[in-house]
Amino acid sequence: MKAQAREVILMPLIEAENLVKVFKVAKRKQGLTGAVINLFHPEYMIIRAVDGISFTIDKGEIVGFIGPNGAGKSTTIKMMCGILNPTSGWVKINGLSPQKNRKAVVSKLGVVFGQRTQLYWDLRLGESFELAKRIYKVDNEVYNMNLKAMDDILKIGELIDIPVRQLSLGQRMRGELAMAMIHSPSVLFLDEPSIGLDAEAKYAVREFIKSINEKMGTTVILTTHDLNEVEQLCRRLIVLNKGRIIEDASLSVITDKIISRRILIIDLDEDVNDIDHPAAQVVKKEGLRVWMQFQRSKITAAQLVSDLSRKLKIRDISIQEPDIEEVIREVYKGTAQ
Amino acid sequence: MHPYGYISKMKIISVLTYRLDVLISFVSNAVMMFAMAFLWKSAYGAAETAAGVSSRQMITYAVLSVLLSAFFQINVENNINHKIQEGLIAVELCKPVNLLMCYLAEDIGNVIGSLLVKAIPSYLFALLLFREVFTPDLTRIILFVVSCILSYGILWTLSAITGLSVFWFINLGHLGTVKDGIVRILSGSLVPFWFFPSYIQKVSGWLPFQYTYQTPLGIYIGQTAIKQAFRDLAVQAVWMLIFSAVLYKLWEKAKNKVVIQGG
Amino acid sequence: MRALALIRHYCSVAICCARLTIQEQLEYPFLAICWFFIIPIEYLTSVGLLKVIINTFNNLEGWSFPQLTFAYSLALLSRGVVDVFFIQLLYLGDMVLYGELDRMMLRPLSVFFQFTAQNINFIGLVNMIPAIVIFLYSCKEVSFLWTAANIAKIILTVIGGVLIRISFFMIIGTVCFWTKSNNQGVELGIKLLERSTMYPLSIYPFFIQFILTFILPLGFICFYPSCEFLNKNDGFVIPLGLSIWTPAIGVLLFYIAQRFLKYGLKHYESTGS
Numbered sequence: 001m002k003a004q005a006r007e008v009i010l011m012p013l014i015e016a017e018n019l020v021k022v023f024k025v026a027k028r029k030q031g032l033t034g035a036v037i038n039l040f041h042p043e044y045m046i047i048r049a050v051d052g053i054s055f056t057i058d059k060g061e062i063v064g065f066i067g068p069n070g071a072g073k074s075t076t077i078k079m080m081c082g083i084l085n086p087t088s089g090w091v092k093i094n095g096l097s098p099q100k101n102r103k104a105v106v107s108k109l110g111v112v113f114g115q116r117t118q119l120y121w122d123l124r125l126g127e128s129f130e131l132a133k134r135i136y137k138v139d140n141e142v143y144n145m146n147l148k149a150m151d152d153i154l155k156i157g158e159l160i161d162i163p164v165r166q167l168s169l170g171q172r173m174r175g176e177l178a179m180a181m182i183h184s185p186s187v188l189f190l191d192e193p194s195i196g197l198d199a200e201a202k203y204a205v206r207e208f209i210k211s212i213n214e215k216m217g218t219t220v221i222l223t224t225h226d227l228n229e230v231e232q233l234c235r236r237l238i239v240l241n242k243g244r245i246i247e248d249a250s251l252s253v254i255t256d257k258i259i260s261r262r263i264l265i266i267d268l269d270e271d272v273n274d275i276d277h278p279a280a281q282v283v284k285k286e287g288l289r290v291w292m293q294f295q296r297s298k299i300t301a302a303q304l305v306s307d308l309s310r311k312l313k314i315r316d317i318s319i320q321e322p323d324i325e326e327v328i329r330e331v332y333k334g335t336a337q
Numbered sequence: 338m339h340p341y342g343y344i345s346k347m348k349i350i351s352v353l354t355y356r357l358d359v360l361i362s363f364v365s366n367a368v369m370m371f372a373m374a375f376l377w378k379s380a381y382g383a384a385e386t387a388a389g390v391s392s393r394q395m396i397t398y399a400v401l402s403v404l405l406s407a408f409f410q411i412n413v414e415n416n417i418n419h420k421i422q423e424g425l426i427a428v429e430l431c432k433p434v435n436l437l438m439c440y441l442a443e444d445i446g447n448v449i450g451s452l453l454v455k456a457i458p459s460y461l462f463a464l465l466l467f468r469e470v471f472t473p474d475l476t477r478i479i480l481f482v483v484s485c486i487l488s489y490g491i492l493w494t495l496s497a498i499t500g501l502s503v504f505w506f507i508n509l510g511h512l513g514t515v516k517d518g519i520v521r522i523l524s525g526s527l528v529p530f531w532f533f534p535s536y537i538q539k540v541s542g543w544l545p546f547q548y549t550y551q552t553p554l555g556i557y558i559g560q561t562a563i564k565q566a567f568r569d570l571a572v573q574a575v576w577m578l579i580f581s582a583v584l585y586k587l588w589e590k591a592k593n594k595v596v597i598q599g600g
Numbered sequence: 601m602r603a604l605a606l607i608r609h610y611c612s613v614a615i616c617c618a619r620l621t622i623q624e625q626l627e628y629p630f631l632a633i634c635w636f637f638i639i640p641i642e643y644l645t646s647v648g649l650l651k652v653i654i655n656t657f658n659n660l661e662g663w664s665f666p667q668l669t670f671a672y673s674l675a676l677l678s679r680g681v682v683d684v685f686f687i688q689l690l691y692l693g694d695m696v697l698y699g700e701l702d703r704m705m706l707r708p709l710s711v712f713f714q715f716t717a718q719n720i721n722f723i724g725l726v727n728m729i730p731a732i733v734i735f736l737y738s739c740k741e742v743s744f745l746w747t748a749a750n751i752a753k754i755i756l757t758v759i760g761g762v763l764i765r766i767s768f769f770m771i772i773g774t775v776c777f778w779t780k781s782n783n784q785g786v787e788l789g790i791k792l793l794e795r796s797t798m799y800p801l802s803i804y805p806f807f808i809q810f811i812l813t814f815i816l817p818l819g820f821i822c823f824y825p826s827c828e829f830l831n832k833n834d835g836f837v838i839p840l841g842l843s844i845w846t847p848a849i850g851v852l853l854f855y856i857a858q859r860f861l862k863y864g865l866k867h868y869e870s871t872g873s
Contacts, residue, residue: 379799
């Protein structure tokens with residue numbers, strides 16, 4: 001029993017080892033003369049879209065792949081799905097290679113690409129589900145159970161009879177997410193799922209991801225530019241830039257590592273003119289509220305509060321973590337050096 | 338640079354950039370020219386003339402017909418259809434340029450690009466391979482060029498009208514293809530109407546289509562007398578004016594009725 | 601047993617797709633109606649062209665009008681079948697470029713199957729009617745003998761023609777997505793097919809006949825089988841009775857095209873996000 005349990009934990013769901021993907025892109029020259037020259041003497045650029053990345057993802061994780069445009073996120077996801085062949089290195093899902101055992105791997109994957117739809121445009125939403133049911137050989141019981149689950153989580157029941165072309169973007173996304181879950185995949189890949197969605201729809205997507213992860217144990221891999229989403233959902237972040245993994249840890253770990261700067265917000269009982277501390281500076285003051293910036297590497301928040309409270313009458317404090325956008329920007333910048 | 342001129346220039350560049358496209362067009366034209374030229378050559382067999390046209394003239398006709406279709410590039414219909422399908426037409430109408438003029442500029446750019454890259458090499462190729470193809474005197478060439486411009490005008494306005502019909506039909510479907518098919522047959526591009534019984538020729542004379550291909554080609558191969566040529570050019574101009582007027586009216590109507598499709 | 605389950609799986613998907621496609625096409629009746637006209641117009645135009653030529657010149661390389669029509673309509677039969685079941689293959693290049701192929705690779709079904717079963721063109725079925733009508737008419741005119749052997753030969757020829765056509769489009773489509781060009785090659789392919797089936801190959805000079813017989817065997821779609829049925833000796837004299845060659849070449853070409861496509865897919869590179 002114990003040995004079995006250990007095995008279940010030991011084998012990660014997704015493994016990638018030294019993945020590399022190289023593209024050959026034709027260089028386009030400027031202007032009319034350039035275009036003529038290009039006709040006879042084309043030049044190529046070698047692009048290392050993915051330059052040796054390795055990681056493992058365990059069952060039940062929610063992992064966010066983030067990085068600036070062109071960092072290699074989509075390319076990596078495509079290699080994991082089996083759509084793209086790595087130039088070198090390998091990736092395995094459940095011990096199987098998506099390139100060599102495409103059908104077996106793919107039958108357990110759910111994929112949603114934000115921009116393109118896989119729904120039948122002119123027919124009601126339900127028809128697309130029926131097709132998915134047959135393609136993935138989902139039996140009736142499981143199908144109905146999943147549909148009900150999707151109704152609970154996404155309220156898909158109210159959309160199921162509407163033709164896809166009449167759905168709003170947010171509704172369509174719900175439809176796509178539901179369709180991706182019809183066959184109870186063990187891994188769900190989401191490529192920019194909240195693009196163009198309003199706040200309410202984004203919230204629905206987030207709740208959906210949390211639900212399927214908690215209730216169905218689905219592992220979720222998400223690429224996104226929406227850092228709010230990242231903050232709320234991803235316990236783990238893989239940050240890519242220029243085809244390499246820059247960071248692979250939880251958000252708090254990354255934040256601590258990158259930006260040690262914090263802001264301490266103090267609400268005073270009594271206004272004071274002169275607030276001075278060797279390890280912190282006042283960056284803003286509004287009435288009785290003071291913002292003080294300090295370095296966590298030089299002094300802890302607790303120590304600072306303790307120091308200040310000796311001189312000042314403090315009514316309330318809070319600590320402002322750096323904005324995640326700032327953190328990520330620093331992460332990206334770090335690699336540009 | 339004037340925005341319309343810029344659009345044309347960009348289109349020329351994009352035509353030149355797709356090397357494989359260029360090659361395929363060239364091969365495509367060559368295939369059609371071969372097929373039609375050999376068809377007529379075989380058909381004539383030993384006969385010198387038929388229906389008042391010599392074998393040599395007919396082969397020139399066929400070859401040139403393929404070239405004309407290669408550089409009568411018209412995309413306005415698809416452009417309009419596309420933009421409507423994607424719900425972008427409202428956005429396009431907000432721009433401070435006349436939308437139709439933009440499409441015209443783009444198509445003209447396409448024509449010039451095609452001329453440089455596809456039509457002229459193809460014609461030189463044809464001259465080399467078919468000893469029967471000839472070049473007429475200067476007057477005819479000038480008349481031919483003028484006639485081609487008018488033909489293009491007729492075809493372009495017709496396409497634009499078809500494209501605009503999307504505003505009322507939502508989905509163009511294959512109306513464009515049907516229209517193209519009809520035009521192709523009735524324009525005399527495959528077989529000029531001289532081979533048909535006279536009652537068919539009479540009917541065709543009243544329709545605009547034969548004036549798109551048969552007229553310029555007839556002038557080129559010397560089948561049409563110069564006097565007749567001028568008359569034909571006049572008819573072409575009239576048809577072009579008629580279609581332009583219809584187009585203008587439709588355009589005004591369409592702008593008033595912007596229907597947005599999709600989400 | 602596994603094979604049976606597999607077939608059942610594919611059948612259920614195909615039936616569902618067909619049902620959905622029909623529903624889709626019913627959403628836009630105007631579109632469907634257009635198609636009803638385009639194809640017959642095209643067929644009749646080609647036949648009309650032949651008639652005009654014959655009327656003026658009496659014959660074309662020794663082929664009379666009924667004989668020409670026979671050959672052409674024989675090609676139309678295989679074309680009709682392709683239009684009904686395999687029309688998606690014409691869009692192979694485009695599908696790849698727009699990421700449709702990605703989507704197909706994400707499903708636990710054979711990609712080839714998805715291309716063919718996804719869009720059964722039931723309008724194409726209706727369009728087979730003019731093809732069959734023209735064929736039967738020309739059969740009557742050439743006094744075609746409806747013996748069992750002849751019928752079998754016709755069926756084999758049509759099957760072979762279908763295989764040759766789809767192999768041809770598979771190869772073109774593979775080249776299209778490999779070179780990342782748009783679908784221009786398909787139009788060229790269509791033109792080639794038309795030009796080699798509309799007229800007898802004997803109108804073309806020797807080297808073109810050679811190409812269309814041995815290198816790109818489009819001549820076997822209708823020319824050579826027609827030669828046999830009409831007792832003509834045009835083109836290259838090929839032993840063993842021509843009607844056996846068409847299906848044989850079809851199978852061979854299909855095998856080559858399938859391997860080529862698989863190879864192309866393996867080295868397929870996605871065109872970016």
